[in-house]
Amino acid sequence: MNMDKAQKQIIDINMEENRRSEIRKIFDRTPMYNLSALEIDGRKIRVSKNHWVIDFASCNYLGLDLDPEMDDDVSSNIKKWGVHPSWCRLVASPEIYDELERKLAELIGTETTLILPTVTLISIGVIPALMGKSGVMFLDKSAHETMYEAGKIARDSGAELESYKQDDFATLEDLLIKHKNNPRKLIIVDGVYSMTGDYADLPKLVELAKKYDAMVYVDDAHGFGVVGEKPDERNPQGYKGNGVVKYYGMSYDNIIYVGGCSKAYSSLAAFIGCTNEMKKFLEAFATPYDLSGPCPTASLATMLKGLEINEKRGDEYREKLWKLTERAIDGIRKLGFTVINKTGFPIVSVVIGDTDKLIDTANILYEKGILVTVAPFPMVKRGEECHRITLTSANTEQEVDQLIGAFAEIKKYLEK
Structure with missing residues (x-):
């Protein structure tokens, strides 16, 4: 099949101007x-x-993709709900969502959770929703590129995008002072950085967030399932795999927590850990809730089974x-x-x-x-x-x- 001129021009120009x-x-x-x-x-x-x-x-950090128990309940849930109930979540959701959101909230220690298909979809929907037409974002330059893409979408709606180097808290504080009168301030970081395995210094970030009345958006796509509460000599990464916030023994004050299930739990799903009021806000304002397809039934079933296996071993x-x-x-x-x-x-x-x-x-x-x-x-x-x-x-x-x-x-x- 020959490529037409329009396609060739697009590819050639991008090959010249884009570092990718x-x-x-x-x-x-x-x-x-x-x-x-x-x-x-x-x-x-x-x-x-x-x-x-x-x-x-x-x-697949926990190896659950190869655990023989993982597919135990897939067939029964598909028989019950179909392969892929294709409602957007705003219209309807299979009951399995309610059970999974409740169990995730119990594990990580938030009031509730909201499940969407991927961490990327959450970022490009939730960050612009939080920022509206005039918020300001403070993006860690080492954070995942998908959050930068989300920041650009928010910027197109009128929000402002600032950036700082990882752990450069002096620059971050200067930027927070610069925008101290803006009521919508969001510090955007990885929970665990995807190329280094570093952990975000959440205690310092939240200290600054509280001082300047900001929120910290934590993308814990890699950390959830691996990092958890009460680290000790036997397991320096902690127990339960309930995420980087619990690793530090912190509350969720001033934090929007995002966990991914496609890594440690080998299931196509992701979630936001938040308050009940924030969940209702995101159900109305975050576009993936009403403009995206849902998670496949099999992924929801394997995630539920994964949580059960996590409790056992x-x-x-x-x-x-x-x-x-x-x-x-x-x-x-x-x-x-x-x-x-x-x-x-x-x-x-x-x-x-x-x-x-x-x-x-x-x-x-x-x-x-x-x-x-x-x-x-x-x-x-x-x-x-x-x-x-x-x-x-x-x-x-x-x-x-x-x-x-x-x-x-x-x-x-x-x-x-």
Whole structure:
């Protein structure tokens, strides 16, 4: 099929002016993008007739995607509600939503929750709703790009978008002072940062929010299910997996909490933890509530089952995940690599620092049977190009050792 002139112009111009063209150019240089998974065996994936890779790119942190109990109630719920009741949530929702929203609220400790399909949809619907025509946003520059996109949508409606570097609280406070008379102020951060595994300093952020009568919007897409309350020596990431707010032992005063279910819980859903009054506001003002399709029935069913499994053995999964992550970090650091991880969260970025070398080393990993997320500029800053490893409790020590062995081969290549 020949491409028409209009399509070609759009693509060519964007390739010239948009930095994401760097990603498109890499497609033809490594097999590590756009793989088709032909078969799985635990965390191993067959990607061609005779080639298998070990998956260190998935964010199924608790390994629930492979837990044999996860699909127990899927068929019965589909028989009850159909595959995909396609009401928008404003019109109607299957009763399973009420049960799941109640259980999520009990887990994280909010009055209520509101479920929508994805964290991205929540951001692009909730942030503009909160900001209206004249609010002001304070965006952490290291926060997920989808929140920047949401901020631009809000800005188009008249809101103002400011930004500051991660943990630069002096600049943030200056900006809050600058806008102190604006009654709608929203500080926007990741709960756990998606490339480093750093935790947002919520105590400091909320202290500033209370001082200047602002809210903190916390995108805990990665943290929910992994990070939780009462961290100790046995499990430094805490227990129950009830999110970064509970990790710090905080209340939800001045916080809008967003949790994702597609990572630790392997289910297509996300939610806002909030007060009952805020929920009613968002049901009226957040566009995904009335302009988006809902979550598939199977995803709601697996999320419910996931919460049940979390109660029974979630902490066991998290303890194993911590130990596997430590093993990977220690092994790769001993090879002499710069590893970005100071929390022990199962996001481990290994810096290569050059796009050409990044591609060459990605190909070595592929040949050695390892799948990671290859992160060139503009996914990260120039000079910080890296391989992002994500571990899950379904990985094994032997697989982690194979990962370390593959990086040993990379070290030999880089030292030539």
